[in-house]
Amino acid sequence: MNRFSKLTISSVFLALLICIPAIIILSYIFTPSSEIWVHLKATVLKDYIYNSLYIMFGVGVMTTAIGFTTAYITTMYKFSFSNIFHYALILPFAIPTYIVAFIYAGMFDMTGSVTTFLLKLFGKKINEIDFYDIMSIEGAIIVMSLVLYPYVYLITKTYLRAESASIIDASKTMGLSSWQIFYKVVLPISRPAIVAGAILAVMEAVSDFGVVDYYGVSTFVTGIFRTWFGMGSVEDASKLAAMLMSFIFLLIFLERFQRRNKKYKSSGKDYRPISKIQLKGTKNILAFIACFLPFFFGFLLPFIQMCFWFSISYEEIIDEDFFTLLSQTLSIAIGSSALITALALLFVYNARRVKTKMTDNIAQVAKLGYSIPGAVIAVGILTAFSFFDNTIIYFFETYFGFNPGLIVGGTVTAVVFGYSVRFIAIAINNYESGFSKIPTTYDDAAKTLQVGEKRAFTSVFAPLLKNATFAAFIMVFIEIIKELPLTMILRPFNFDTLAVRSYELTQQGQIVESSVPSMFIVFLGIMSVLLLAKNMSKD
Amino acid sequence: MSCGLSVRKFGISFGDTEILRDISFDVKPGEIVTILGPSGCGKSTILRSIAGLENTHKGEIVINDLCVSSSSTYVNIEKRKSGYIFQDYALFPHLNVEENIGFALFKMPKKKRKARVLELLEQFDIVGHRHKQIHELSGGQQQRVAIARVIAYNPSVLLLDEPFSNLDTILRNKTKIWLKKIIKELQLSAILVTHDQKEALSVSDKIGIIHNKKIIQFGTPEEIFNKPKNLYVAKFLGDINKLPHAFVKSLNINFSEDQIPIIRINDTNITSKNNEHELIIHDVSYCGDYYEVTASFKDYPESLISTRTHASNYLQVGSKIFLDINKEKILLINK
Numbered sequence: 001m002n003r004f005s006k007l008t009i010s011s012v013f014l015a016l017l018i019c020i021p022a023i024i025i026l027s028y029i030f031t032p033s034s035e036i037w038v039h040l041k042a043t044v045l046k047d048y049i050y051n052s053l054y055i056m057f058g059v060g061v062m063t064t065a066i067g068f069t070t071a072y073i074t075t076m077y078k079f080s081f082s083n084i085f086h087y088a089l090i091l092p093f094a095i096p097t098y099i100v101a102f103i104y105a106g107m108f109d110m111t112g113s114v115t116t117f118l119l120k121l122f123g124k125k126i127n128e129i130d131f132y133d134i135m136s137i138e139g140a141i142i143v144m145s146l147v148l149y150p151y152v153y154l155i156t157k158t159y160l161r162a163e164s165a166s167i168i169d170a171s172k173t174m175g176l177s178s179w180q181i182f183y184k185v186v187l188p189i190s191r192p193a194i195v196a197g198a199i200l201a202v203m204e205a206v207s208d209f210g211v212v213d214y215y216g217v218s219t220f221v222t223g224i225f226r227t228w229f230g231m232g233s234v235e236d237a238s239k240l241a242a243m244l245m246s247f248i249f250l251l252i253f254l255e256r257f258q259r260r261n262k263k264y265k266s267s268g269k270d271y272r273p274i275s276k277i278q279l280k281g282t283k284n285i286l287a288f289i290a291c292f293l294p295f296f297f298g299f300l301l302p303f304i305q306m307c308f309w310f311s312i313s314y315e316e317i318i319d320e321d322f323f324t325l326l327s328q329t330l331s332i333a334i335g336s337s338a339l340i341t342a343l344a345l346l347f348v349y350n351a352r353r354v355k356t357k358m359t360d361n362i363a364q365v366a367k368l369g370y371s372i373p374g375a376v377i378a379v380g381i382l383t384a385f386s387f388f389d390n391t392i393i394y395f396f397e398t399y400f401g402f403n404p405g406l407i408v409g410g411t412v413t414a415v416v417f418g419y420s421v422r423f424i425a426i427a428i429n430n431y432e433s434g435f436s437k438i439p440t441t442y443d444d445a446a447k448t449l450q451v452g453e454k455r456a457f458t459s460v461f462a463p464l465l466k467n468a469t470f471a472a473f474i475m476v477f478i479e480i481i482k483e484l485p486l487t488m489i490l491r492p493f494n495f496d497t498l499a500v501r502s503y504e505l506t507q508q509g510q511i512v513e514s515s516v517p518s519m520f521i522v523f524l525g526i527m528s529v530l531l532l533a534k535n536m537s538k539d
Numbered sequence: 540m541s542c543g544l545s546v547r548k549f550g551i552s553f554g555d556t557e558i559l560r561d562i563s564f565d566v567k568p569g570e571i572v573t574i575l576g577p578s579g580c581g582k583s584t585i586l587r588s589i590a591g592l593e594n595t596h597k598g599e600i601v602i603n604d605l606c607v608s609s610s611s612t613y614v615n616i617e618k619r620k621s622g623y624i625f626q627d628y629a630l631f632p633h634l635n636v637e638e639n640i641g642f643a644l645f646k647m648p649k650k651k652r653k654a655r656v657l658e659l660l661e662q663f664d665i666v667g668h669r670h671k672q673i674h675e676l677s678g679g680q681q682q683r684v685a686i687a688r689v690i691a692y693n694p695s696v697l698l699l700d701e702p703f704s705n706l707d708t709i710l711r712n713k714t715k716i717w718l719k720k721i722i723k724e725l726q727l728s729a730i731l732v733t734h735d736q737k738e739a740l741s742v743s744d745k746i747g748i749i750h751n752k753k754i755i756q757f758g759t760p761e762e763i764f765n766k767p768k769n770l771y772v773a774k775f776l777g778d779i780n781k782l783p784h785a786f787v788k789s790l791n792i793n794f795s796e797d798q799i800p801i802i803r804i805n806d807t808n809i810t811s812k813n814n815e816h817e818l819i820i821h822d823v824s825y826c827g828d829y830y831e832v833t834a835s836f837k838d839y840p841e842s843l844i845s846t847r848t849h850a851s852n853y854l855q856v857g858s859k860i861f862l863d864i865n866k867e868k869i870l871l872i873n874k
Contacts, residue, residue, distance in 0.1 A: 050696050284561075439627060439629065440626055440633065441625040441626070441629035442625065444587075444590075444592050444629065445592075445623070445625060445629035445631075447590075447592060447616050448590050448591075448592070448616060448621065448622070448623040448689070449642055449643040449688065449689070450616060450617035450643055450692065451642065451643055451645060452617075455645060459642075460631055463633045464631075464632070464633055468784065
């Protein structure tokens with residue numbers, strides 16, 4: 001009857017719009033090979049594949065090792081400062097990977113602050129020592145792992161805390177030692193959580209642009225940039241993007257396949273905290289060191305260095321232009337977050353209201369955007385927009401004899417559209433979890449109380465979803481503030497964000513100065529995390 | 540003027556699965572009709588269809604002589620004059636008691652709305668809780684708020700989905716008395732669905748029992764309890780004993796092969812008169828208020844009988860007891 005309402009139609013339309021970049025990119029898999037492609041294939045394609053796989057493998061192994069160890073130790077034991085580590089170990093999330101990479105390069109490369117200091121200290125020259133350059137693929141893997149391990153840490157920890165108390169207690173009563181509990185019980189039961197966390201980290205790593213570009217490592221993403229901007233070939237850049245995207249979809253499929261019926265999130269029932277064991281002596285020190293090192297290298301050290309660089313360069317960098325940059329970044333982030341949050345609400349509310357397989361699938365399809373690298377989405381959007389613009393130009397030139405110029409391509413619209421495709425999943429997830437806390441009897445009650453749909457929405461759902469809306473907005477906001485490759489490709493001429501400025505300064509060799517925009521990004525990130533934590537405690 | 544509710548030849552399917560068929564009953568103003576059946580039998584679907592929350596079904600639903608729902612008619616929810624009390628009450632947690640009760644009265648001028656809410660708060664004896672948040676109320680108080688919220692807009696039909704399931708025993712009895720009074724006073728046509736037999740028997744004017752997608756017996760609680768139509772109804776309404784055919788024939792009761800003689804557990808008593816029926820004790824279980832004794836007739840050792848007693852000093856497994864069986868209470872049930 002009213003199953004296919006205006007709301008559903010608008011949802012379908014939006015979902016299609018969001019899928020456009022992905023569809024366009026995927027269609028390039030089947031385009032015939034150009035000369036450039038033959039050249040790419042003969043020269044660098046192998047490197048792209050090898051390096052991307054190497055990074056994935058390295059980041060997968062390292063994030064698992066760091067994330068699982070810290071999650072296990074902080075869940076099972078009490079030791080010096082263990083309560084602080086509970087939060088401190090998440091902090092690396094607050095600094096974007098590329099900023100940590102810039103800072104580490106500034107500290108540890110041949111002319112870096114730490115390298116110079118150490119050389120002076122020991123009275124040596126760079127050619128007299130066995131120097132390992134951080135600006136390498138291994139360096140990139142280490143930096144990415146230090147920032148991305150919280151994915152594994154958070155998911156595994158949540159799982160262990162929620163699911164394993166009685167299993168661990170049972171193992172203890174059966175006389176298993178701590179080590180036996182670790183490898184016979186905890187490790188096998190945590191596998192789905194570890195894999196889920198590691199795959200998220202690996203997906204972030206393979207989508208990265210800032211780190212690999214700066215460290216001079218050729219991957220699919222840098223390849224897309226080079227082919228697009230260096231060789232000017234849209235088709236071949238898109239073809240690379242298509243390969244990368246297919247690869248990522250394969251990863252998502254593998255993750256879902258390995259998960260199948262295994263749940264790794266709390267059922268919410270029978271929650272019982274794990275009784276932690278107090279560590280003493282050497283074990284206490286070892287546990288402290290195991291948690292302190294990732295926190296130190298993932299957050300504290302780069303943060304301190306950034307603060308120091310900020311203190312010596314802010315006067316030079318913060319001028320009127322910088323405030324324009326700041327307000328530009330904030331305006332686009334706030335505007336886009338508001339739009340994305342509203343769209344997500346439309347999707348999820350509609351899926352709940354109409355409850356058909358189709359509306360459910362629409363939300364799921366819209367969520368796929370988050371797994372597609374920013375650079376790939378940007379290429380897809382540019383292709384779509386230039387086709388649109390060219391059609392309009394052709395139409396006006398043919399019928400009205402004038403050229404209206406670019407309408408959507410190279411405008412802020414393209415950037416906002418890109419953000420929507422990439423980040424709507426975050427907002428949808430927040431609303432799905434928000435709606436799941438509202439019993440369906442509320443919908444029925446609102447209907448039988450004869451208040452009409454509009455009032456039911458404004459006076460029941462909107463107030464009950466206040467926290468979900470806030471969380472969705474803040475999470476999308478901070479992702480936009482941190483976003484680099486998509487903004488770089490889609491931004492209009494002369495339109496900068498803090499992230500782009502930070503990247504540009506490093507490109508000009510001004511690493512110390514780049515700490516100023518970076519500092520603002522990190523500050524906004526930490527503020528957002530604090531706001532979210534406050535919001536969660538209210539929930 | 541309210542004329543009540545009629546459900547005629549109602550049936551509903553979800554996809555290819557038929558849930559209910561051929562359901563018919565009437566509810567007069569001031570009457571409570573209970574639809575009784577096990578969990579998952581589709582009871583709540585009847586309420587949802589009457590309210591208009593389900594809109595594709597067979598048959599007709601008539602409220603106050605107006606057909607609100609049939610294969611060709613669908614009257615919007617707001618025109619049905621029905622009030623739905625959900626099992627979890629569905630009170631909005633972000634609104635306080637007063638705001639919840641006034642929720643549906645948004646079209647009323649503010650002054651009038653306030654007066655109406657106050658009237659309901661007084662009538663439902665919750666005026667002291669008017670500014671409280673929902674989570675600050677007890678289960679019974681929450682239920683009163685839920686009922687006040689629907690009474691606010693003067694429905695003629697009240698739909699109650701397992702209304703006592705969230706209340707403890709003492710509160711349950713109090714609430715039953717209060718709810719019956721409200722329904723009679725306001726002359727509401729009330730339909731209650733539950734899986735609890737005792738609840739159905741104590742609160743209803745009429746009961747319909749659902750089995751195999753249909754109402755298999757409809758009548759007053761006494762009719763249904765004393766004259767169950769078949770073994771399912773008899774068993775569903777209380778604990779019974781099947782009696783050995785030969786034993787019943789020995790009491791000069793005639794019955795056909797299609798009938799099963801039964802007696803309810805509470806209609807048997809252990810007696811000291813040794814001229815009654817002799818049984819051998821197989822098991823004694825302590826159940827708090829009473830002991831449940833399982834025994835077999837001395838003359839029909841394969842037939843087990845359960846009975847209840849308060850004294851325990853003579854109850855030993857293997858010892859004999861005498862059972863007083865009131866012949867009048869033996870029911871002959873169709874298979």
